[in-house]
Amino acid sequence: MACFFLPSGIDEGGSNQSPFAPPPSKAQQACVSCRKQKRKCDKILPTCGLCARMARPCDYTILDTIPQQQPAQASSEELATLQARLCELENRLNNASQSQQPPPPRQPSPPTMHINPEILPPLPPKPPSSLWSPSAVPSRFPTSLFLDLDAFNWSTTPIPTPNMPIPSEVLDILSRGTTVQDTATEYFHGTHAWFPFISRKRMELGLSLWEAGPELAFLFLGMKLVSTPVNNGVEPAGNPLYTAAKRFWASLEQAGSVSLQFVQGMVLVTVYEMGHGIYPAAWISVGVLGRWVEVLGLPGFRRGGVALGSVTTWTESEERRRLWWAIYILDRCICLGNKRCFCLPEPDESFVLPVDDKAFDEGNPTLSPTNPLPTTPFTIQALSPFTRLVQSALLLSRTLTHVRTVIQSNISNRPVPFSLPLLTSLATDLVNFTQVIQSEFSPEPPSPGTTTTPSSTSTFLPTTITSVSPCYTISLLPSLSVALSTLILLFNTYCTPENQHLGPSPLPGPEAPPLQSPSHISFAQQSMQGLRETSLKIRELSLELLDLLVLPSQEKKLSPLCLDSLYASMATLHWLWKEGGDADVREALEDVRRCISRTSMRWRVSREYLEILKRQDVSFAMAFRAESGKSCLTRVDGS
Template sequence: MSTSNESPSPRPRAVANHSTLGVLALRWSCATCRQSKRRCDKIYPKCTLCVQKNTPCNYPGRRKREKLKNRIKAILPKHDVRQLSFPSATSSFIAESFLDPEVFSKARLKVVNADVEVTDDITELVGSVLDIQATSAKFFKSVHMWMPIISKPHFCANLLNRLTYKRAELFLLVLSMKLSYTRVKTWNTPLYETVKLFQFKIEASGVLSTLVLQASILISLYELGHGIYPAAYLSVGSCARYATALGIEKSILSSSAAQGQWIEEEECRRMWWAILVLDRYLNLSNPKRHLITTDAGLESYLPVDDEVWESGVLNPDRIYTLATANSYHLGLFARFAQAAHLLSQVLHHVSEESNETAQLRRTIFALVNVSNIEASMRRLEYCSQSAVCYAGILALDYSSFSKGMCISDSGQKLSSESAIISQATLDMALTLIHGDSDQLCDVASPFLVHLLYKVASMHLRIAHKSQTRGDREKVEILRKSMKLVGSRWLCTSTYLSLLEKQEILLVME
């Protein structure tokens, strides 16, 4: 307690607190005393002379000191994490979520995608709502036939909403759709350059979105189909990383079968299977190269039937895993996923130089037979999964074929498996030549080109040994069909160039 005999406490001196202000902890005279050149007793907030003369008393650095105090107060740690006041989501938030996801989760933070600026040239390329609908309609009638990773009903139903809240991501997807189905004479088009730059801009902004991943897969298909390497190989790897960042690789491990969210779940599942297919397809040319993605297990869920996918109405009884897939109603994309699973085994056998391939061959041919039945039932001319499966068997045959072991003593016959593949591929080639090639090429996938090349390469060797007219004619049929597909996929010119080089090498042997 204070008494009347106690003197009043002196006013505080103008000395900054060392623990908070560091180098600003100095003694100073007020501005008025310094200007009058008189001795200041430095009493804070007003010195004695200024009080006596009733003049303003200002100390130098006072505003800076107050600002610094407020900044320090704002960043001082508090004991309760739940009471932390965090800034709005920025690119630093995304970095934090990657560098220490545990702390990021405990702090109850959430990354919100940034609004990416859409330039006038992008807007002009995309066009109006009617233009977007026209672009998507062409896409769903072409590339979507063999790579159905986008839900048509979902895309149409959410178009206006995405124009408002996900404009940049939607525009990238629309331009990628256009890129994937457009026929070009050279791969390095202004559209391709614009899409790649826009993709980089969105990814650099820290946006993580399924729309961006769908667009990236379509860009990878464009690069693969037009022989743009190493871009195609690197883009597929980038898709795998991006999908993992979104957690999409987990989509094949569970199925909620909930009507309200199954389309989004199914889109994620289809995207991951598409990445698995592309990763394995790219390694068919070099089976000993490491895969970017891990193999799917038998408990992995397959895509739903394509008819269900197109309708947007789920039948919970039609959901299968790799282990339970014994139905004729799986759908072509589910068969494609099965083909990816078998391709994994093919690549392992080839890289390990295993000779125990009989069972694997039978399994692949069984899948091809079922796929062909479904394709004929649904009147689809070309099954991408059949082409990939055939290419897988040829990869198993390649080591022995390169040594001439697939050719009989007469030099005119292939092994039984290769003979079946050869005839099926020749039938495809003749259908292309005698049918409406423009219409057929619109729905033909680039996977078909690889198969045509591999079979042509086999018959080129046979023709060189047999010197018969029939074998030469087969090579020319395959070449002609490849040139027709070349109007759609520019990678064909590279394959034809390789055939010419093989022919020169055979002559030189």
């Protein structure tokens, strides 16, 4: 029961009425002032008690126009309808203003990828343009998958689809005309040529579009990100497409999204970060992808059925397998320069290589049988470019594991026993692999099942780079470049003078450590020769690449994985020129430098490579001046 602490004879409104006085006349509704302040009104005419006590005018004249109840809140559907109408009006105004200006000349575009517009999901209405804030949609992901996997399996708890809206900035990017159609066309004529891990056939048939949602929008945003060159004057890390993709990525993770399209989009964002030198973001992104592999249960379709559902087609199974290999390639290639640990484990005998790229694109399993993972990554059977890239990553993994062991032994002062058969086998596999890829440089891709034999050589030095052709070679360049980078990495580990001693000090004298075995020193000398020859072969490759990049259609297919070999060759030639001053080496250095400068128009990480070499030049010049100053002081002092 409510208790009011008011003086006797005074009601809550403040009016002082005698209990024996006749009841005053009252209005049917409260006055305007009481309604606005949400106070209780005694409705006494002509002035209510509260207004009389507050000495303010009391108005009952517009009561008929004042609603008796608070207006109901608009529903989400009504807000969406209003927003859609507002966006439609804005688009009409923009189109009217643009129609008054002459349209710019249209550039020729590649053949359009045929996606049936009827299967494209309708985009939700675009909200008004504003600063995007992360979605507050709570995650409904079952935590038992991580806290107690056995309980998750026993309960057969389904993984719900996150019910979150697509950010307004993403809708603003993807809802402009035929942006989705054009993005798919540009992507499958560009990045897909060297990194085919997204099923083109399933995209054309709309099988991946039936369950459209924010994950599919994120995938299209990633495809547009890697397909659109960064304009001059814009930092890659500040690219609006990139910032929108990173915010969308975080929002999907917050909402508990788990899907194949989401992780595929993450791979494309990581390729953008690696290609434009956005570190440490690229390094962290690769680590995140390694964790997502475990969540999705890749590459096996049985383990992947927990999070992704059961596999229904052969193409879908191959797409999952290729997603794992794509992450494996990025995980190995990003460790080339820093030689740090990997995120993904080494594949075992249960893993199989990707099938032929043409069979995957057409969704035809009869064109290529499943390729079991060989005991060694080298094989003379003609394979597709993506399979060759996987093999080069396997060779890189073997080499990096050995080099990392040597580095750790030098740090801990515990030399690793030298194994000449192991190093010779590794170097020979690398050289034979490069020869096989060079033999596959042809205008048309080799038919599956044919074989090519590497040329016999008594040493493990690469042969001459054959002349390349733009039709099929641009897709094979990443695998060849990774293999050549791996060769330089191996040779550089053993060619330095300090590696000829058992201890860390290379200085001669009675305190110098004893020399290595004769086989070790012999391999070091061959590594020095192999380092020089490999760098000069990359110079020939850079000249061929310059001819390819003249065509804009080939520039779109340039892989950022090709750039490390160019930098490794440039750094080696720079060192050799500083050591001996050879004019031929200087000319080769300038050719490679010119090629890297040209590739910076597509991938900005090339500018970072050039900046590193420039800093080396400055450091060398400062050291040279310091040594010259010491010599002058010595001559002046006469000592």
